[in-house]
Amino acid sequence: MKKLCLGIIGAACSITAASAQLSDNTVKIGVLTDQTGVFSSLAGKGSVVAAEMAIEDFGTKIGGKKVELVSADHQNKADVGTQIARRWFDAEGVDMIIDVPNSSVVLAVQELAREKNRVLIVSGAGTADLTNKACSPNGIHWTWDTYSAAVSTAKAIVQEGGKSWYFLTADYAFGHTMKADVARVVEATGGKVVGSVQHPLNTSDFSSFLMRVPSTNADVIALANGGSDTINSLKQAQEFGLTQKAKIAGLAIFLTDVHSIGLQTAQGLYLTTGFYWDRNDETREWSQRFFKRHGAMPTMSQAGVYSAIMHYLKSIEGVGSDAAEKVVARMKETPVNDFFAKNGKIRADGRMVHDMYLAQVKTPAESKAAWDYYKILRTVPGEEAFRPLSESECSLVRK
Numbered sequence: 156m157k158k159l160c161l162g163i164i165g166a167a168c169s170i171t172a173a174s175a176q177l178s179d180n181t182v183k184i185g186v187l188t189d190q191t192g193v194f195s196s197l198a199g200k201g202s203v204v205a206a207e208m209a210i211e212d213f214g215t216k217i218g219g220k221k222v223e224l225v226s227a228d229h230q231n232k233a234d235v236g237t238q239i240a241r242r243w244f245d246a247e248g249v250d251m252i253i254d255v256p257n258s259s260v261v262l263a264v265q266e267l268a269r270e271k272n273r274v275l276i277v278s279g280a281g282t283a284d285l286t287n288k289a290c291s292p293n294g295i296h297w298t299w300d301t302y303s304a305a306v307s308t309a310k311a312i313v314q315e316g317g318k319s320w321y322f323l324t325a326d327y328a329f330g331h332t333m334k335a336d337v338a339r340v341v342e343a344t345g346g347k348v349v350g351s352v353q354h355p356l357n358t359s360d361f362s363s364f365l366m367r368v369p370s371t372n373a374d375v376i377a378l379a380n381g382g383s384d385t386i387n388s389l390k391q392a393q394e395f396g397l398t399q400k401a402k403i404a405g406l407a408i409f410l411t412d413v414h415s416i417g418l419q420t421a422q423g424l425y426l427t428t429g430f431y432w433d434r435n436d437e438t439r440e441w442s443q444r445f446f447k448r449h450g451a452m453p454t455m456s457q458a459g460v461y462s463a464i465m466h467y468l469k470s471i472e473g474v475g476s477d478a479a480e481k482v483v484a485r486m487k488e489t490p491v492n493d494f495f496a497k498n499g500k501i502r503a504d505g506r507m508v509h510d511m512y513l514a515q516v517k518t519p520a521e522s523k524a525a526w527d528y529y530k531i532l533r534t535v536p537g538e539e540a541f542r543p544l545s546e547s548e549c550s551l552v553r554k
Contacts, residue, residue, distance in 0.1 A: 176476045178248065183223045184210070184464060185249040187236060187264065188279065190228035193357045193382035194256035197409040198279040201457040202254045204449045209464035217472050225249065229260050231356065236260035237267055244271040250477050251276060251467060254460055256382075258282035258329035265294045274479050276467065278459035281381070281407055282332045283542060286506040290549035293479050294505045295486065298459030299429045301333040303540040304406055307427045307513040307533070309340040312375055317402045319349045321373035323364055323388055325380035326353040333379040333406055349373050354380070361388045365395055373401055381407040386415050393420050409454040413516055413528045421528075424516040427540075430455035430495055431512060431529050437494040452526040462495035463507075499537070504549040508537035 186206050190199045203226045210222050225247065229236035236255070243249035244267070252268065255261040256279025268275040269291040276295045277285055283300040285291075320341050324330040330353070338348050350371040352364045365388070368376060376392060378385050385405060392398055398420075405412070408426040432442035432452045441461070445453045470485040471477050491499030496509035514529040522528060544552050 176478075177217065177220050177471075178250065178477055180220050181223055181248065182217060182220070182468070182471060182477050183225065183247070183249045183251075184467075185240075185243045185252045186224065186226040186254050186460070187229055187239060187243075187252050187260075188226065188254045189231055189256050189382075190226075192228075192231045193384060194231070194279060195382075196411040196415065196451075197382060197454045198254055198256040198456045201445075201449050201451065201453065202279065202460045204445065205453065205457045205461040206253065206464055208445065208448070209461045209468070213465060213468045217468065218475075222468065229255070229257065231257045231260065233259045233263040237263045240264045240267050241271075244268075244273050250274065250479075253277075253463060254279045254456070256280050256456065257327075258284075258332070259327045261285065262289055262328055265289065265291050268293050272479050274467070274483060276463045278463060279456040280329065282328050283336060284328065284332055286502075286504040286547075286549060287542065288548040290504045290551055292505075292551060293483055295463070295483070295501055295507060296505055297463045297507045298455050299427075299511070300506075300541070301329065301336045301406075302542045303429070303511050303535075304427045305333065305336040305340050306540060307511065307535045308404060308406060308425050309337050309346075310344055311425050311513055311532070312402055312404050313341060313344045313346045315402070317375040317404070318346045319371070319373050320346055320375045320377050320404070321349055321368050321371050321401075322351040322377045322379050323361070324351060324353045325384055326355055329381065329407075330379045334377075337377060337379065337404075337406055346375075354384070356384065358384055359387060361391045362395070364388075365392055365397060368397055368401065375402045375404050377404040377406060379406050381409075382412070386412055389416055390420060408516075409456070410452060410526070410528065411454055414451070414526065418517060418519045418522055418528065421516045422518045426514050426516070426529075427535065428455050428512050428514055428529070429509065430458040431514065431531060432458075433527065433529070434512070434531060441494045458495050462491065462493050465493065466491055502544065503551050503553070504544065504547055505551075506541055508541050510537050511535040511540040 499509035
């Protein structure tokens with residue numbers, strides 16, 4: 156764990172912020188992430204860098220009272236993540252926890268944040284249950300989820316002729332909800348599921364799972380996993396010659412995954428992302444600053460951490476308090492307009508609704524430089540990308 160207390164870099168406080176009522180006279184943010192495991196590249200230290208940048212750019216103080224940052228590695232274990240979060244809430248005065256890649260960990264932490272009446276903003280984890288049946292009045296899901304990643308990618312592949320799907324599913328909350336969401340879209344658009352197998356998190360050898368594919372005659376191998384599991388399963392599918400016979404649907408592909416896999420292997424992959432560094436001048440400017448500090452272009456999760464923290468701090472400044480219910484209410488009533496999202500809005504269920512982007516990985520010949528990996532095929536409006544409230548099981552949504 157490390158603690159960061161950053162110095163003033165300017166910006167006058169508002170009249171409201173000048174008299175801000177802050178618990179412990181401090182706003183303390185905790186980045187709870189995977190710093191060493193399967194999700195460390197897509198989140199990890201990069202998420203901490205993004206959080207540091209947000210605090211610096213905001214001004215590091217609210218009404219003369221400091222903003223602090225702590226971070227820790229949850230090791231992809233729900234009990235470890237919950238222990239850290241409990242200590243942060245009970246003993247260290249943490250007001251808000253952010254990031255939390257790994258759906259099993261984040262579901263446990265969301266329940267604890269509800270119990271302790273603290274704010275949780277999720278950027279890295281994908282399970283759509285966070286704003287559905289497991290929704291919380293203090294929980295906000297910022298960047299992406301299994302539903303938004305499923306809809307556009309699955310529709311595009313079915314329309315391209317990929318009708319029969321075989322699922323390689325990570326055996327925990329994220330994989331299960333991803334598989335269910337994608338299967339629903341596939342079947343609704345004229346496809347069918349011809350097979351499915353589950354694998355443990357952080358698997359290195361996928362041979363026994365992948366060798367079942369030929370007997371199913373699947374057109375599509377759907378990777379309902381993430382991080383290094385996606386990287387390893389895709390590389391091994393190519394080694395076994397499966398990519399020559401079936402399309403690969405990477406259902407949770409991040410920029411760092413493509414960087415690790417290489418364009419020779421990843422070319423042609425369809426994916427849906429909430430952010431791409433090279434989309435416009437605004438995204439490029441922020442991403443180049445991030446690159447100078449981290450040595451890699453940002454993933455959507457890392458960019459989402461920055462965006463969410465800025466919105467959180469502006470909301471504290473606006474209401475003059477870091478009380479969870481007041482801050483979350485202000486966050487929900489205030490549109491999100493920054494390099495990450497335009498006219499984003501946080502719904503009653505905690506889902507931050509914003510545009511997503513259907514992309515395809517470039518061929519080596521199409522890429523002009525390092526990190527030039529995506530062709531943006533279509534902007535998917537937020538209302539289309541995320542689960543409609545009419546289908547919600549969230550107790551906070553009025554029927």
